[in-house]
Amino acid sequence: MVGIGTEHLRDADDAILRVEDLVVEFSVDGGTLRAVAGVSFDVQAGETLSIVGESGCGKSTTAKAVIHLEEPADGVVTFGDAELSALTGAELREVRRELQMIFQDPISSLNPRRAVRDIIQEPAHIWEMEELWGDEEIDEMMTEVGIDPQYGDRRPYQFSGGQCQRISIARALVLNPKVLIADEPVSALDVSVQAQILNLLDDLKSDFQLTLLFISHDLAVVRNISDRVVVMYLGRVAEIGDADSLFDNPSHPYTRTLLAAVPGSGLEADDSISGELPSPLNPPTGCRFHTRCPYATEICISEVPVFTQQDPDHWVACHHPQ
Amino acid sequence: MAETTAHDIAVEAPAEADTGQSVSSRLGLGFWLSVVWLIIVAGLALLAPWLPIADPNETAVGGRLEGPRSGLWFGSDATGRDVFSLTIWGARISLLVGFIAILVGFLVGGTLGILSGYFRGRFDSIVSFIFVTLLSFPALILAILITTLLGRTVFWVALSLGILAIAPVGRLARAQTLVFAERDFVTAARVLGASHRRIIVHELLPNVVIPMSALALLGMGIAVVAEGTLAFLGISVEDGLSWGKQIFLAASRRSELQDGPHAAFFPIGVVFLTVLSLNYAGDRLREVFDAKELVL
Numbered sequence: 001m002v003g004i005g006t007e008h009l010r011d012a013d014d015a016i017l018r019v020e021d022l023v024v025e026f027s028v029d030g031g032t033l034r035a036v037a038g039v040s041f042d043v044q045a046g047e048t049l050s051i052v053g054e055s056g057c058g059k060s061t062t063a064k065a066v067i068h069l070e071e072p073a074d075g076v077v078t079f080g081d082a083e084l085s086a087l088t089g090a091e092l093r094e095v096r097r098e099l100q101m102i103f104q105d106p107i108s109s110l111n112p113r114r115a116v117r118d119i120i121q122e123p124a125h126i127w128e129m130e131e132l133w134g135d136e137e138i139d140e141m142m143t144e145v146g147i148d149p150q151y152g153d154r155r156p157y158q159f160s161g162g163q164c165q166r167i168s169i170a171r172a173l174v175l176n177p178k179v180l181i182a183d184e185p186v187s188a189l190d191v192s193v194q195a196q197i198l199n200l201l202d203d204l205k206s207d208f209q210l211t212l213l214f215i216s217h218d219l220a221v222v223r224n225i226s227d228r229v230v231v232m233y234l235g236r237v238a239e240i241g242d243a244d245s246l247f248d249n250p251s252h253p254y255t256r257t258l259l260a261a262v263p264g265s266g267l268e269a270d271d272s273i274s275g276e277l278p279s280p281l282n283p284p285t286g287c288r289f290h291t292r293c294p295y296a297t298e299i300c301i302s303e304v305p306v307f308t309q310q311d312p313d314h315w316v317a318c319h320h321p322q
Numbered sequence: 323m324a325e326t327t328a329h330d331i332a333v334e335a336p337a338e339a340d341t342g343q344s345v346s347s348r349l350g351l352g353f354w355l356s357v358v359w360l361i362i363v364a365g366l367a368l369l370a371p372w373l374p375i376a377d378p379n380e381t382a383v384g385g386r387l388e389g390p391r392s393g394l395w396f397g398s399d400a401t402g403r404d405v406f407s408l409t410i411w412g413a414r415i416s417l418l419v420g421f422i423a424i425l426v427g428f429l430v431g432g433t434l435g436i437l438s439g440y441f442r443g444r445f446d447s448i449v450s451f452i453f454v455t456l457l458s459f460p461a462l463i464l465a466i467l468i469t470t471l472l473g474r475t476v477f478w479v480a481l482s483l484g485i486l487a488i489a490p491v492g493r494l495a496r497a498q499t500l501v502f503a504e505r506d507f508v509t510a511a512r513v514l515g516a517s518h519r520r521i522i523v524h525e526l527l528p529n530v531v532i533p534m535s536a537l538a539l540l541g542m543g544i545a546v547v548a549e550g551t552l553a554f555l556g557i558s559v560e561d562g563l564s565w566g567k568q569i570f571l572a573a574s575r576r577s578e579l580q581d582g583p584h585a586a587f588f589p590i591g592v593v594f595l596t597v598l599s600l601n602y603a604g605d606r607l608r609e610v611f612d613a614k615e616l617v618l
Contacts, residue, residue, distance in 0.1 A: 067513060093515045101513050103506040111507045113528040122524075123514045168510070175514065 005307040006040045008240055008315035012078070015042035016211050017066070017099075017179055022075035024058070024065045033281050035061040037235035038075070043179070043228075048205065048212040050222040050243075052258065053232035056277050060104075062232070063183045063215045067099050068092060079179070097127070100172035104184035106164035110156035116167050117142075117152030123174040133174055144207070145170040146200060162193035166200065173208055180205075181213045186221060198225055220262045223247055228313070231255045234288040235280055240307075241314030251310050251321040253293050287319060295320045345610060353606040356599035363596055367413035376404035378411040378563065387582025396588040399571070400578050408568050409589045415476060415564035416593075420545035422480035424538050427487025434488070435495025436530055440503050440522055449492070456489035466557055474560040479552065483545050494537060498530040533611045539604030543597040550593065565593050 006020055024036040036058040043049045051059045064070040066077055068084050077084040082095050103109045110119055117138055124133035133141075139149035145166040147159075156164055165185060172180060182201065186194040202225055205212055216222050222229060226243040231252060239252040250256045250267075260267040275292045278284055284291050290300035299319050307315040366373065376383045384398030391397070396405035431453075438449035468482040502508065503526065511521045550566030552558040558566055572586035573579050579586060 069509065069513065096513055096515055101510070103510065105506055109506040109510055111525050111529070113532065114524075122511070122516075126511075126514055126516050126520065171510070171514070 004038060004236060004304060004317050007309075008307050009040055009042050010044070012042075014044050015078070016045040016080060017213070018042040018076075018078040019062075019066060020076045020078075022062060022065055022077065023073045024061050024070050025073040028281065030281050034073075034283075035235055035280060036065060036072075037283070039230075039232070039235070039237055041230050041237065041240060043211055043213060045178070045211050046205075046209065047227045048214055048225055049228045049230065050214040050216060050226040051230045051232055052216055052219055052222050053238075054277055055217060056234075056280065057232045058235040058280070059215050059217075059232050060183050063101070063181050063213065066213065067096060067101060067181060069101075097175045098178040099181070100175055100177035100179070101181040101183065102165070102168045102172055102185050104187055106161045106168055106185075106188060107156060109168045110164055112156055115153045115155060116147070116159070117149075119156070119167060120170045120174060123171060127175070141170045141174065144204070145173075146196075160193070161189050162197060165189065165197050169200065169204065173204065176208065177210070179211045179213060181215070183215045184217065185214075187217065194221065201225070219247075219258050223262075231258065234277060234283055236288055237317060238289065239314075239316045239318075241311065241316075245311045245314040249310065249314070251314070251316040252289075252318045253295055253320070253322060254289050255316075256322060287317075289318075295322070348610050349606050353603055356603040356606075359595060359599045360603070363413055363592070364417060366410050367417055370410050370414055373410065375407040375410060378403060378407045380404075383407075387578065387585060389582070390584060390588075397582065397584045399585040400575075400582070405572075405585050405588050408563055409565070409592050412563050412565040412568045412589060413592070413596075415559055415562050416546050416549055416566065417542075418476055419480045419483065419549045419559070419564065420542040422477065423483035423487055423545040423548075424541045426481060426484025427491045427541060428534070428538060430484075431488035431490070431492030432495045432531075432534065435492035435497075436499045436522060436526060438492075439496040439499025440518070440526060446496075450496070453489040453492050453496075456485070461486050462555075465552055466555075469552075469557045474557065476559050479549065479557075479559050480545075483548055483552075486548075487541055487545070491534070491537065491541070494534060495530055498533060499526055502526055502529045533608065536604045536608035536611065539600045539607065543600035543604070546593065546597055546600075565589055569593070 009015075009018065009020070012018055019042065020040045022036055022039045023034065026033045026035060039058070039062055041049065051062060053059045061070055065072045068077070072085060079095060079099055082091075084092065084095065087095060110116070117135075120141060121133060121138050124130050138152070142149045142152060147163060147166050147170070151159075156167070159167065185201070186197050189197060198221065201212065204210060212225075214222065214225065223243070228241065229243050229246050230237055231239040231246075231254065233254050239246060239250070239255045246255065247259070250259050256267055259265045278288070278291055286302050287293070287296070287300040287305050290296040293300065297320070303319070305317045305319050307317050308321065310316055310321065380403065382402040383404045384394045384402050386398070386402055387400055388394065388398045388402070394404060394406070396409060399405055399408070434449050434452070438446040464485065465482040468478055468485075472478045508521060508525055511525050516524070546565070549558055549564055550569065553564055553566030554570050558564055563571070568589050569586055572589070
């Protein structure tokens, strides 16, 4: 086992998406970069699970590995009854219909040479469901995500970032997915627009019975929409739990640091850390956070912390939980 | 529905009301003048057999090196052939050679470039090696080889120029593909379940081909001039007079050039204007489409 325990996973029968000991590696000049080093979590139908952490902590790579856009080096991803890495290309393609994704850069997500109506209709063309998704249905979908259908013939560059993200969402919803993976969907947007997109996702979640896997570096964004939260640090899970419990009682020093950076969190400034994220090419021994942790001791350098339970649904991987 | 959109009041109308018009006006007057000239030249070339002009091979239509006059607009050459008619019939050969050459370059180079930029890996290494090899092969030797071995027909001359176009076209297509293959819309298409074929045709091709259409025009200009060079070396199309061959014949004897410079200068002028138009139109297209990329 590469990771730090799977005790925090709930009963497998309840989970729509279950990730066990996921490892993703990239070969780089200096050797092998292990971007994700044994990550486990599960998502139940209708839940919103957020993965938070700094840039480079492996949260986006985790999201991509979940739908096998990056081939995991190790680990098991189970979606419903299907174990994704055991599937052939054609089977994976079929399963991915129910496992859609939206991306960070809304403008890059849309083909600049195609009209937005055509872009939204593309999944219907791919799966030969044109009779289900005629012009009328596409118009309805555009209205649903807040784009006036009369602008359907415009090109993506004529829309703002927020509007482009709405178009991306509409395109993903045409396949009527069960799980929507949102990889930093609002990071590139103005703060005022962020709230609109988050509200939209929340509304669509109930309208389309979606399960949401939400990736973000911003705890303030995550706080209002999450049922559960995973905090990642340098390719590992630092803390995972019910959103209320985690935000009210952050136990990992790293989580406390992230929260202290959010205005109005009430956490002291001395919880803040200094320094940069160490290189994942050569991660620190023991607890990967020990190089920046104010509470680090000998054991943190020598031993990898495993999960300990804080609350019924709140687990932390730390030798000195706060 | 009203509920879901209630919080969307801030949705503003997308920018730029009428793109069609703004693109055509951004191309400018020079672009449209070039296009008109190209249409005239290509139209006359296509219609040459039905035009009320002299047979280009018929001698003594005019006198020896007779100057331009009504009915003999470009004058006549040393054997009394109608220079106007020669120029139109020459366009048929020169433009056809240029067109086929670019077609070959784009079909072969463009396809290889897009595939290698999209699939990367070993295939990319092999294709890139082929491009480098083609680029380092002496152009003239290749042209001489092909035309001598296979014959000096329009097709083989065009093909020898087309082979030279494969590497530059292919490398540009590959570079363009690399830029767009990394964009999220290609990843999104994969997640949606699009096949490689569909991604290449629907997502990449429009982004690669439209900017490259500018190169097609520039390349055709280059091919027309290159054919002229081959004609000077006596290795271009054997039957009929291309522009290059016509100019070569009219300008090769100094005394004839002095007695009747019009026999060389009229076709030279037409070649000049045509290549200028091709280059200018291509350049404008490139600028306008590059500017559009900047908006992104």
